[in-house]
Amino acid sequence: MTQLTNASEVVEEMPVAGAPVVRVQQPEHSTPSVKTPLTAFIGLESSDNGVTLVELVGDSVLTETRQLSGNVGEELSAWLSELVAQRHQQIIAAAIRKDDTLAHLFSRLWLKEDIVPFIIAAPREEPLEKLVREVAANFDAQNVVQIPLSLSQEVGVADLVTLDDYRAVTVLQDFALLSRLVQAFQGKRLVFVNATPRGGGVALMRHALIRLLRLMNVDAHWYVLVPNAEVFDITKRKFHNVLQAVAAPDVVLTDEDKAVFNAWSAENAHLLHDVFKQADVLVIDDPQPAGLIPYIKQANPHAHIIYRSHIQIVSSLASQPGTPQNITWEFLWQTIKDADYFVSHPMSMFVPKNVPDDKVLYMPATTDPLDGLNKELSEEQMEHYLHFFNEILEREGQTPLDLTRPYIVQIARFDPSKGIPDVLEAYRRLCIMLQERQQPVPQLVIAGNGSVDDPDGVPIFNHVQELLRSDLYAALASDVKVARLPHRDQLLNTLLRKSSVVLQLSTKEGFEVKVTEALMKGKPVVAYHVGGIPLQIVNGVNGHLVEVGNTVQVAQHIYDLLTDTSLYERMSMAAVELAGKDYLTVPNAICWLYLALTLLKNERLEGRFRWVAELARKEWSGVADEEEGEDQMQCA
Template sequence: MKPQFPGNIPRIKISSEENEVCVDMDNHCFMVTLENYRVTTRQSVWKKLIELADEFKKRNLRYCYFSSTPQGGGGYVAKPMPEVFVITKRKFHNVLQGVAPNTDESRLTDEDKDLWVRWCNDNFDRYWGENTGVVQKADVIIIDDPQLCAIIPSIKRVNPKCRIIYRSHIEIRADLIAQEGSLQKEVWDFLFSFISKADMFISHPISGFIPPYIPLSKVGLMPAATDQLDGLNKFLDEPDVQYYRNVFNRYCEDQCSPQLKPKRSYFIQVSRFDPSKGIPDVLEAYRIFKSKCLEMRVQEINIPQLVICGNGSIDDPDGNVVYDEAVSILCSPGYEIVREDVCLVRVPHCDQVLNSILRGAIVALQLSHREGFEVKVTEALAKQVPVIAYRTGGIPLQLENDISGYLVEPGNVKKVADLLYELFSDVTLHRKIAGKLRGEEQVLRRQEYYTTFQSTNWLYLVNCLAYKGGSVKPEDLPLKAPDEGTYDCNGKIIDWGAKYVKDFWAK
C-alpha cells in the first residue's frame, strides 16, 4: 500500500513468470476468512459448496481461468496490447452486442485476424504453453469471453485431456448472427472456429444470447455474480463512507467535474464509459427531471445531483470516446441547468470509493441499451438502493418491476425522469421499496448472484468435466434444444427448457 495510491488500496500483484493475478497480493494480506463467507451464505448452499470442494481436493483437481484484464477478471491474464484491444472491443464485443456502426470500419480484416491470433499465441507460448506447467497440469480451463479464445486449439494440443469451458459474459445478438451477410455473422463465424473446440459453453440465461451452431447439449446457464464481502459491497461505517466520499471529490476536482455537495442527495449510474451503457439517456433523463423540479419550485439545494462514474478497463479503447461524448452533451445548448449538478468521473480501481458512493445514492440508474447481466444492479439492490433500469438483456432477471425498482422500455427517458421525480418526492414510496430490499425474500433471491453460489456452480462443472473419475459425469448435463427461431434479445427470459447449472446440484 502507498499513500498516493487512491484510498490506500493494495495494488494488484501479477506474477512475472506466468502473468497470473496473485490472490491477496500473493498471500501477503488477507481480506476475509472462510467463516465470513459461511455466515453470509444459505446453509444448504454452503453444505453443497463444501461437499464439492472436498471432492475437488480429494481428486487433486486443478482448474485455471484465463481473462484479458486483471481488474474484474483475474486468473491468468494476457499482456496488454492496445492495437489488439481496439479489435477485440470494437470489432468483437461491440459488433456481437449490436452497438457497433454497420460500416466497413467495424468489419474484421485479414490483418486484424492475423494480429489478434498472433497476440494470443505469443501470450500462450511465453507464459502458459509447453514447459511452463500451467496448461499441462490443468484438468479444466475456463476462457472468459472472446479476447483469448484463439488459445483454445493450443490448449488442446499441449494437453489433449484438458476440458475447456468457454464463458460468454456479454450479450450476443444471436438474432443478427442468424442473418446472412451481417457483421455479426462474419465475426461469429470467425470466432466460432476457435470456440467450437471448447467442451462447454456457459451463457447468461437469456434466450437470445446463445448463438447459432452451438449444440445445446454443450450449453449451461449461469448469471454473473459479485462478492458481497469485497470492497465493492462490504459494510462501511460512516467515517469510512465520508473518507471515500472525500477521495471521490478529489477525483472530481482533478477531472474538472462538479463535486458532491455536502447537503444534497444524488442519483447515480455506475458503469464503464461504453457505447452500450446509455449514458446520453441518463443525462437527458436527469435534464428532464431537473426541469420538472424547477417547474414545481423545488429549491436548488433540495434537488438531487447526478453521479455518472465507473472504472476504466485496459482492454476497452471506447472509454475516452464515450466520456468525451458525455462532456460534449453537458456543454451543449439546453444542458445549462444541469451542468453544475453532474459529477462525471472516471474512477481508478478503488472498490471502496464505488461502494461508498453507490451506498449513499437515493436511486441507481442502469439505462443500458444492450446488457449481459449487470452486477451493478445487484450491488445497488444489496445496498437497499431502488433501481430504475431499461428492460434489456439480463436486467429483468435481477430487478422485479414495482418491487425492487422499475423496468422501463429502452429509450423512454421521459418515463425514467417521471420515476426519478416520483421516488424523490414520495418519501413513503422510496421507504417502501428500500424496505422490501431488506426483506428476507429479496435477500435470499440475491444469494444466487454472489461468490459462494457461483463457486458452487464452477466446482460442480469442474468435478463433472474432469477426466480423473468421480461421482458426476459429463453426460449428467443434458439440455434440451430450443425451437427454431426463438432468438430474442429484448429481455425475454429463457423459457425453452435449457437449464441453469444450479439446477443440477441444487436439489
C-alpha cells in the same frame, strides 16, 4: 430516504432546438471545505512488552507500544480509531508477520477498519518499519494497490477474509453443498483465463472466486493475457461492440485483424503452455482468450474446457450471414466450438444459433458480499471516500459534489452500451418535472472504472462532457458529476450507499450485477428492460423496468421515488429482501466445481439452457442435507 434540500429552477423554452432547458439556481450552501485525510500505512507486532504499531505517513515514521488486555481486537480497533481521528488520517494498509499472534485479526482489519491486510512471511529480525515501507510501495499515488502478476501471468489474489466470514453470509445449505463439492474436487486443478486482472465484472468475480476457493484448499488458479493495445482495440470494437450491435455499421473484422489476433493468441499460448499441461479443467472467459483453445487441446488433450460468455451477443445478427456480427462470430466460433460447455448469462437470445443446445448452460454474473464493493462501511469511512471523490472532480475542473444535497447515480463503465446520453436526458426531464411542482432538484453522478482492454472509455467520457456543454444541458452541468474513477472499490460502494436512487440505463447488457449491488444496499433501481437486468428487478417492487429510450418514464419513476417517502421506503426494504442470493460468490463457486466434476467424471451434461446452480442443488441436495443435519447435531 435522503431528504431533498431546497433549490429553485426556471424553465425556458429553446425556440431552435424545441426542447425546454432547465436554468438551475444553485442553493446558497455548498460542500464545506474539509482537509483531505493524510494517507498512512502501519505495521503491527506483538511481544512481551505489548503491541507495537509503526506508522508511516509520507516519509515520517512514528512508533508506539501499548499493552492490550482482554479483547485485543476491540482494543486494537479503538486504538486505530483514535489515530485516525486525532491525526486526521486514513490508514490504507497494514503489515503483520504471518507467525505473529495478531495475524488472526487480518479480516477484522479489512471488514471493520477498512484496512488492507498484508500477512507477510518475514523473520523477527527484519525491522517492522521495513515491512511497512514494502507494503506502502504496493500502492500508487491514488492509493490503488498493484495487482501482483507472476512471470506466467498468474494473478495474485489478496487474502482479505476468512472462511468463517463467508459462512456467516451464506445460506447453510449452500455452504454444505460447496464443502461437499470441494471434497470431491481434491487432487484436481481448475484454471481460469481472461483478459485483464482489473476492470470490469469478470476480474471482480475472479478475485472473489479464487479467494474463496483458496480458503477451501481448492487447487484453483487465474491467469491473464499479455496486454496488447492493438489487440484490445480489435477485441473491444470488433468483438465486443460488434457482437452487442453497438458499433457503427461499417465496423467490420478484417483479415488483417484476424491475423493480429491469431499471432497474439499464439504468443500467449506459448507463455501458458505449462499451465495448460498441468490443468484438469480450464475456463475461458469471453472472446479475448478464445484463440487459446486449440493450443490447450494440443498441449493437453485430456484437459476439459468451458467457454464462459459474459456479454450480450445479438444472436439474431450473429446468425445472419454477411452481417458484421456474423463475420466476428464465425471467426470466434472456429475455436469456441471445441469447448465442452458454452456457459451464458441466462438469456437464450444471447446464444448464437450454431451453438448446439446440449452445450448451453446458464450462470448469472455474481458479486461478493465481503469485497470492497459491498462490505459495510462506517459513516467516517464513507466521508473519506466522498471527499476523495470531490478531489477527483476538482482535478477534472468540475464543481464538487454537494454533500448536503441528495443525488442519483449510475455506476458503469464509459461504454457505448451503457446509455449515458439517456441518463442525461432523463435527468433533464426530471429537473423540469420538479421545477413545475416547485420541488428541489437532486444532483446526478455518472461514474465508473476503466480497464486496460477497453479503449472506449476516454472517447465516451469526452462525449459526455461535450453533451454537458451543449445548449440543451449546459444549465444543468454544474449539478452533474462525471468521473472516471481509480480502482478503489470502496469509492463505488460509498457512492451507491449514499445515493437516493440508482439508474442502470444500459441499452445493451449482459447481466450488470451492479444492479444487485445497489439492491443489496437498499437502493431502488430504475433500469432499462435489457439483458439480464430483468432477472434482478421485480418491476414495481424493488425498482422499475423501462423500455429502452423512454426517458420520460424513467424521469417519472425517479420523481415518484424522490417525492413519495412511503413508496421509497417500501421499495428500499424490498430491494434488500429480494436481492438475489444466487448472484453471490458461494453459488458461483458451486457452479464451477459442479461443472468441472461432471466433466472429470465423463458425465457431460445435456445443457439445453438449464441453470447450473439448479442442476447442482438437485443432484447434490441429498448429500448437502445430510451434512446440514450432521452440523446441527454437532452444534447441539
